[in-house]
Amino acid sequence: MSLNAQVADALDQIAALMELTGENRFKVIAHERAARVIRDLSEDVGSMSPEELQSVEGVGEKIARKIVQFREEGRIDELEELRAKVPAGLIEVLQVPGLGPKTVARLWKEAGITSMDELKRALDSGELESLPRMGAKTLQNIREAIAFTETSGERLPIGIALPEAEAIVAHLRSVAGVRKIAYAGSLRRGRDTIGDVDIVCVADPPDPVREAFTTMAGVRKVLASGETKCSVRLAMEGGQVVDGRGAGREVQVDLRIVPASSWGAALLYFTGSRAHNIRLRERALKKRMTLNEYGLYPLDDDPTPPQRRGVRPIASRTEEAIYTKLGLPTYPPEMREDRGELDLREIPPLVEVGDIRAELHAHTIASDGRMTLAELVDAAIERGFHTIAVTDHSKASAQANGLSVERLREHVREIREENARRGRTIEVLAGSEVDILADGRLDYEDEVLAELDIVVASPHSGLSQDPKKATKRLLRVIEHPLVHILGHPTGRLLPNRRGLEPDMHEIVHAAREHGVALEINSHWKRLDLRDTHVRMAVEAGCLIAIDCDVHRPEHFDNLRYGVMTARRGWLTRDHCVNTWTRQKLLQWLRQKRQGASG
DNA sequence: GCCGTTTTCGGCCCGACTGTTTTCAGTCG
Numbered sequence: 063m064s065l066n067a068q069v070a071d072a073l074d075q076i077a078a079l080m081e082l083t084g085e086n087r088f089k090v091i092a093h094e095r096a097a098r099v100i101r102d103l104s105e106d107v108g109s110m111s112p113e114e115l116q117s118v119e120g121v122g123e124k125i126a127r128k129i130v131q132f133r134e135e136g137r138i139d140e141l142e143e144l145r146a147k148v149p150a151g152l153i154e155v156l157q158v159p160g161l162g163p164k165t166v167a168r169l170w171k172e173a174g175i176t177s178m179d180e181l182k183r184a185l186d187s188g189e190l191e192s193l194p195r196m197g198a199k200t201l202q203n204i205r206e207a208i209a210f211t212e213t214s215g216e217r218l219p220i221g222i223a224l225p226e227a228e229a230i231v232a233h234l235r236s237v238a239g240v241r242k243i244a245y246a247g248s249l250r251r252g253r254d255t256i257g258d259v260d261i262v263c264v265a266d267p268p269d270p271v272r273e274a275f276t277t278m279a280g281v282r283k284v285l286a287s288g289e290t291k292c293s294v295r296l297a298m299e300g301g302q303v304v305d306g307r308g309a310g311r312e313v314q315v316d317l318r319i320v321p322a323s324s325w326g327a328a329l330l331y332f333t334g335s336r337a338h339n340i341r342l343r344e345r346a347l348k349k350r351m352t353l354n355e356y357g358l359y360p361l362d363d364d365p366t367p368p369q370r371r372g373v374r375p376i377a378s379r380t381e382e383a384i385y386t387k388l389g390l391p392t393y394p395p396e397m398r399e400d401r402g403e404l405d406l407r408e409i410p411p412l413v414e415v416g417d418i419r420a421e422l423h424a425h426t427i428a429s430d431g432r433m434t435l436a437e438l439v440d441a442a443i444e445r446g447f448h449t450i451a452v453t454d455h456s457k458a459s460a461q462a463n464g465l466s467v468e469r470l471r472e473h474v475r476e477i478r479e480e481n482a483r484r485g486r487t488i489e490v491l492a493g494s495e496v497d498i499l500a501d502g503r504l505d506y507e508d509e510v511l512a513e514l515d516i517v518v519a520s521p522h523s524g525l526s527q528d529p530k531k532a533t534k535r536l537l538r539v540i541e542h543p544l545v546h547i548l549g550h551p552t553g554r555l556l557p558n559r560r561g562l563e564p565d566m567h568e569i570v571h572a573a574r575e576h577g578v579a580l581e582i583n584s585h586w587k588r589l590d591l592r593d594t595h596v597r598m599a600v601e602a603g604c605l606i607a608i609d610c611d612v613h614r615p616e617h618f619d620n621l622r623y624g625v626m627t628a629r630r631g632w633l634t635r636d637h638c639v640n641t642w643t644r645q646k647l648l649q650w651l652r653q654k655r656q657g658a659s660g
Numbered sequence: 661g662c663c664g665t666t667t668t669c670g671g672c673c674c675g676a677c678t679g680t681t682t683t684c685a686g687t688c689g
Contacts, residue, residue: 088662088671088672089661090661091661091662091672092661092672093661096661096662119663120662120663122661122662123661124661124662125661159687159688160678161687162686162687162688163686164685164686164687165686165687195681195685197680199678199679199680200679203678203679247689258689260689285677285678286676286677286678287677288678289676289677290675290676293677316688318676331675331689336673336689339673339674340673340674343673343674344672346673347673352673352674353673354673354674354675355674355676356675367675
């Protein structure tokens with residue numbers, strides 16, 4: 063785990079334990095915020111001076127000191143003191159939805175509960191029933207919430223959640239009275255994984271959609287069903303199985319019903335992120351306005367919310383109107399993470415799905431793909447691409463039927479013939495997805511690689527090696543004169559395989575220097591590079607390739623996930639090689655070859 | 661604990677829903 067992630071975890075633990083000791087909630091929030099910012103930070107806190115640490119938003123003198131102590135001694139005094147006071151097992155209990163710090167502290171102090179196992183035993187024995195404010199319903203909700211975290215605790219990959227959300231939206235759109243409906247939340251922001259699904263809708267009258275929502279197929283439990291807000295737990299469809307673990311799992315879905323006049327405010331609010339929203343509200347207050355999910359209103363001293371007093375909003379119908387009145391550009395949802403976007407005067411020209419004109423990482427039946435060469439090329443033409451690179455696996459990927467040198471050469475001949483046959487319709491490039499061996503050597507000799515139009519080098523094994531080795535390994539690849547693209551650089555798999563954890567600073571700077579493009583692999587199980595890495599690469603001025611790693615025709619549809627990840631990293635068209643013209647792309651590919659020989 | 665184009669002190673985003681209680685605390689997003 064990177065140092066930033068370790069520091070963030072430690073700060074999160076301090077925050078959680080503070081909550082249980084009843085510490086001032088603003089102190090708790092300050093630690094949570096610092097943890098989030100450091101987790102997202104592109105600089106490495108290990109190489110920052112105390113002054114630099116304090117220049118980070120949300121990090122002041124005291125938290126900076128804690129970070130310094132952590133990196134020098136591997137511990138933080140305050141965290142150790144808190145751990146001595148509060149049983150560590152309670153942090154897990156705090157993760158159960160519906161159990162907040164107040165309730166967990168009561169369970170600890172009044173019933174002696176110090177861990178999840180003890181809580182489960184106490185629930186079974188009935189000893190909690192005697193506690194005040196612990197009715198049968200509350201206890202049953204806790205039981206069900208624990209079961210939910212155990213079967214469905216992990217976040218859902220976006221590739222599972224997005225189609226599910228689209229199906230729900232399509233279903234509800236046909237209900238009488240529904241005038242507008244859309245999914246929001248982290249799904250709309252394009253995060254790689256999703257905790258729950260948020261849906262916003264305008265419906266008049268509201269009852270039919272509420273009824274349809276709480277009774278739709280798959281609803282296991284209705285958590286809330288109010289005038290404007292409904293929440294359910296939904297069983298995932300049978301087909302949506304993640305690595306064999308999807309079966310039986312549930313996902314929480316929230317529906318918010320809002321007036322048509324508040325559509326923009328509601329969409330803005332429920333899209334988040336939470337941190338972005340808080341920033342917007344702070345900004346509104348500075349401008350003597352107040353922002354909530356109903357609209358942007360003039361600020362006054364009346365404690366009753368303005369929408370209940372019939373106050374006319376300054377803006378509310380569209381997101382754009384609200385941003386404009388706040389003096390801000392309309393941020394694409396993917397940028398709304400409080401990662402510096404509010405300091406921008408204008409939005410950079412972020413890459414869009416329609417900009418992608420080339421797929422540079424695709425497999426055929428020659429290795430582990432399902433399409434013949436001709437079928438792959440046809441599929442690429444159908445997508446409107448001007449270039450398709452055929453990059454079957456190299457020999458070390460035996461499990462993927464990787465090609466021996468002889469088979470590769472025969473394959474290259476076939477690809478060149480196919481390219482000639484297609485004329486100007488599409489450029490078919492002969493390439494390889496070459497395995498990166500554990501020490502950073504490539505799986506084919508240089509003389510073989512030199513015969514190819516394009517080389518994508520990817521790690522497939524040795525993915526748990528330590529960060530220093532991983533960094534060296536990838537640097538060696540980036541410095542190799544015949545490599546164009548570093549494919550799925552960390553090899554992570556969502557939700558559980560962490561993959562390599564190289565020093566991404568070194569990686570992106572070397573990639574920039576050597577003109578190697580780093581790949582965003584668009585498969586929703588990979589999304590590798592991830593968003594924060596893309597942002598680092600963009601800041602360093604790296605080239606990026608967004609590829610689908612196509613094995614089947616439908617894999618081209620994963621492009622949207624890769625593009626959302628790119629946009630979350632603020633990638634613009636000019637630095638994305640897949641958006642270039644055929645001529646510019648080919649020039650870049652050949653230039654690397656000439657640079658190597660000259 | 662952090663932060664400041666009115667502030668180095670005194671604020672810190674805002675509303676909905678549930679459960680259990682009878683006016684609200686706790687939790688969530």
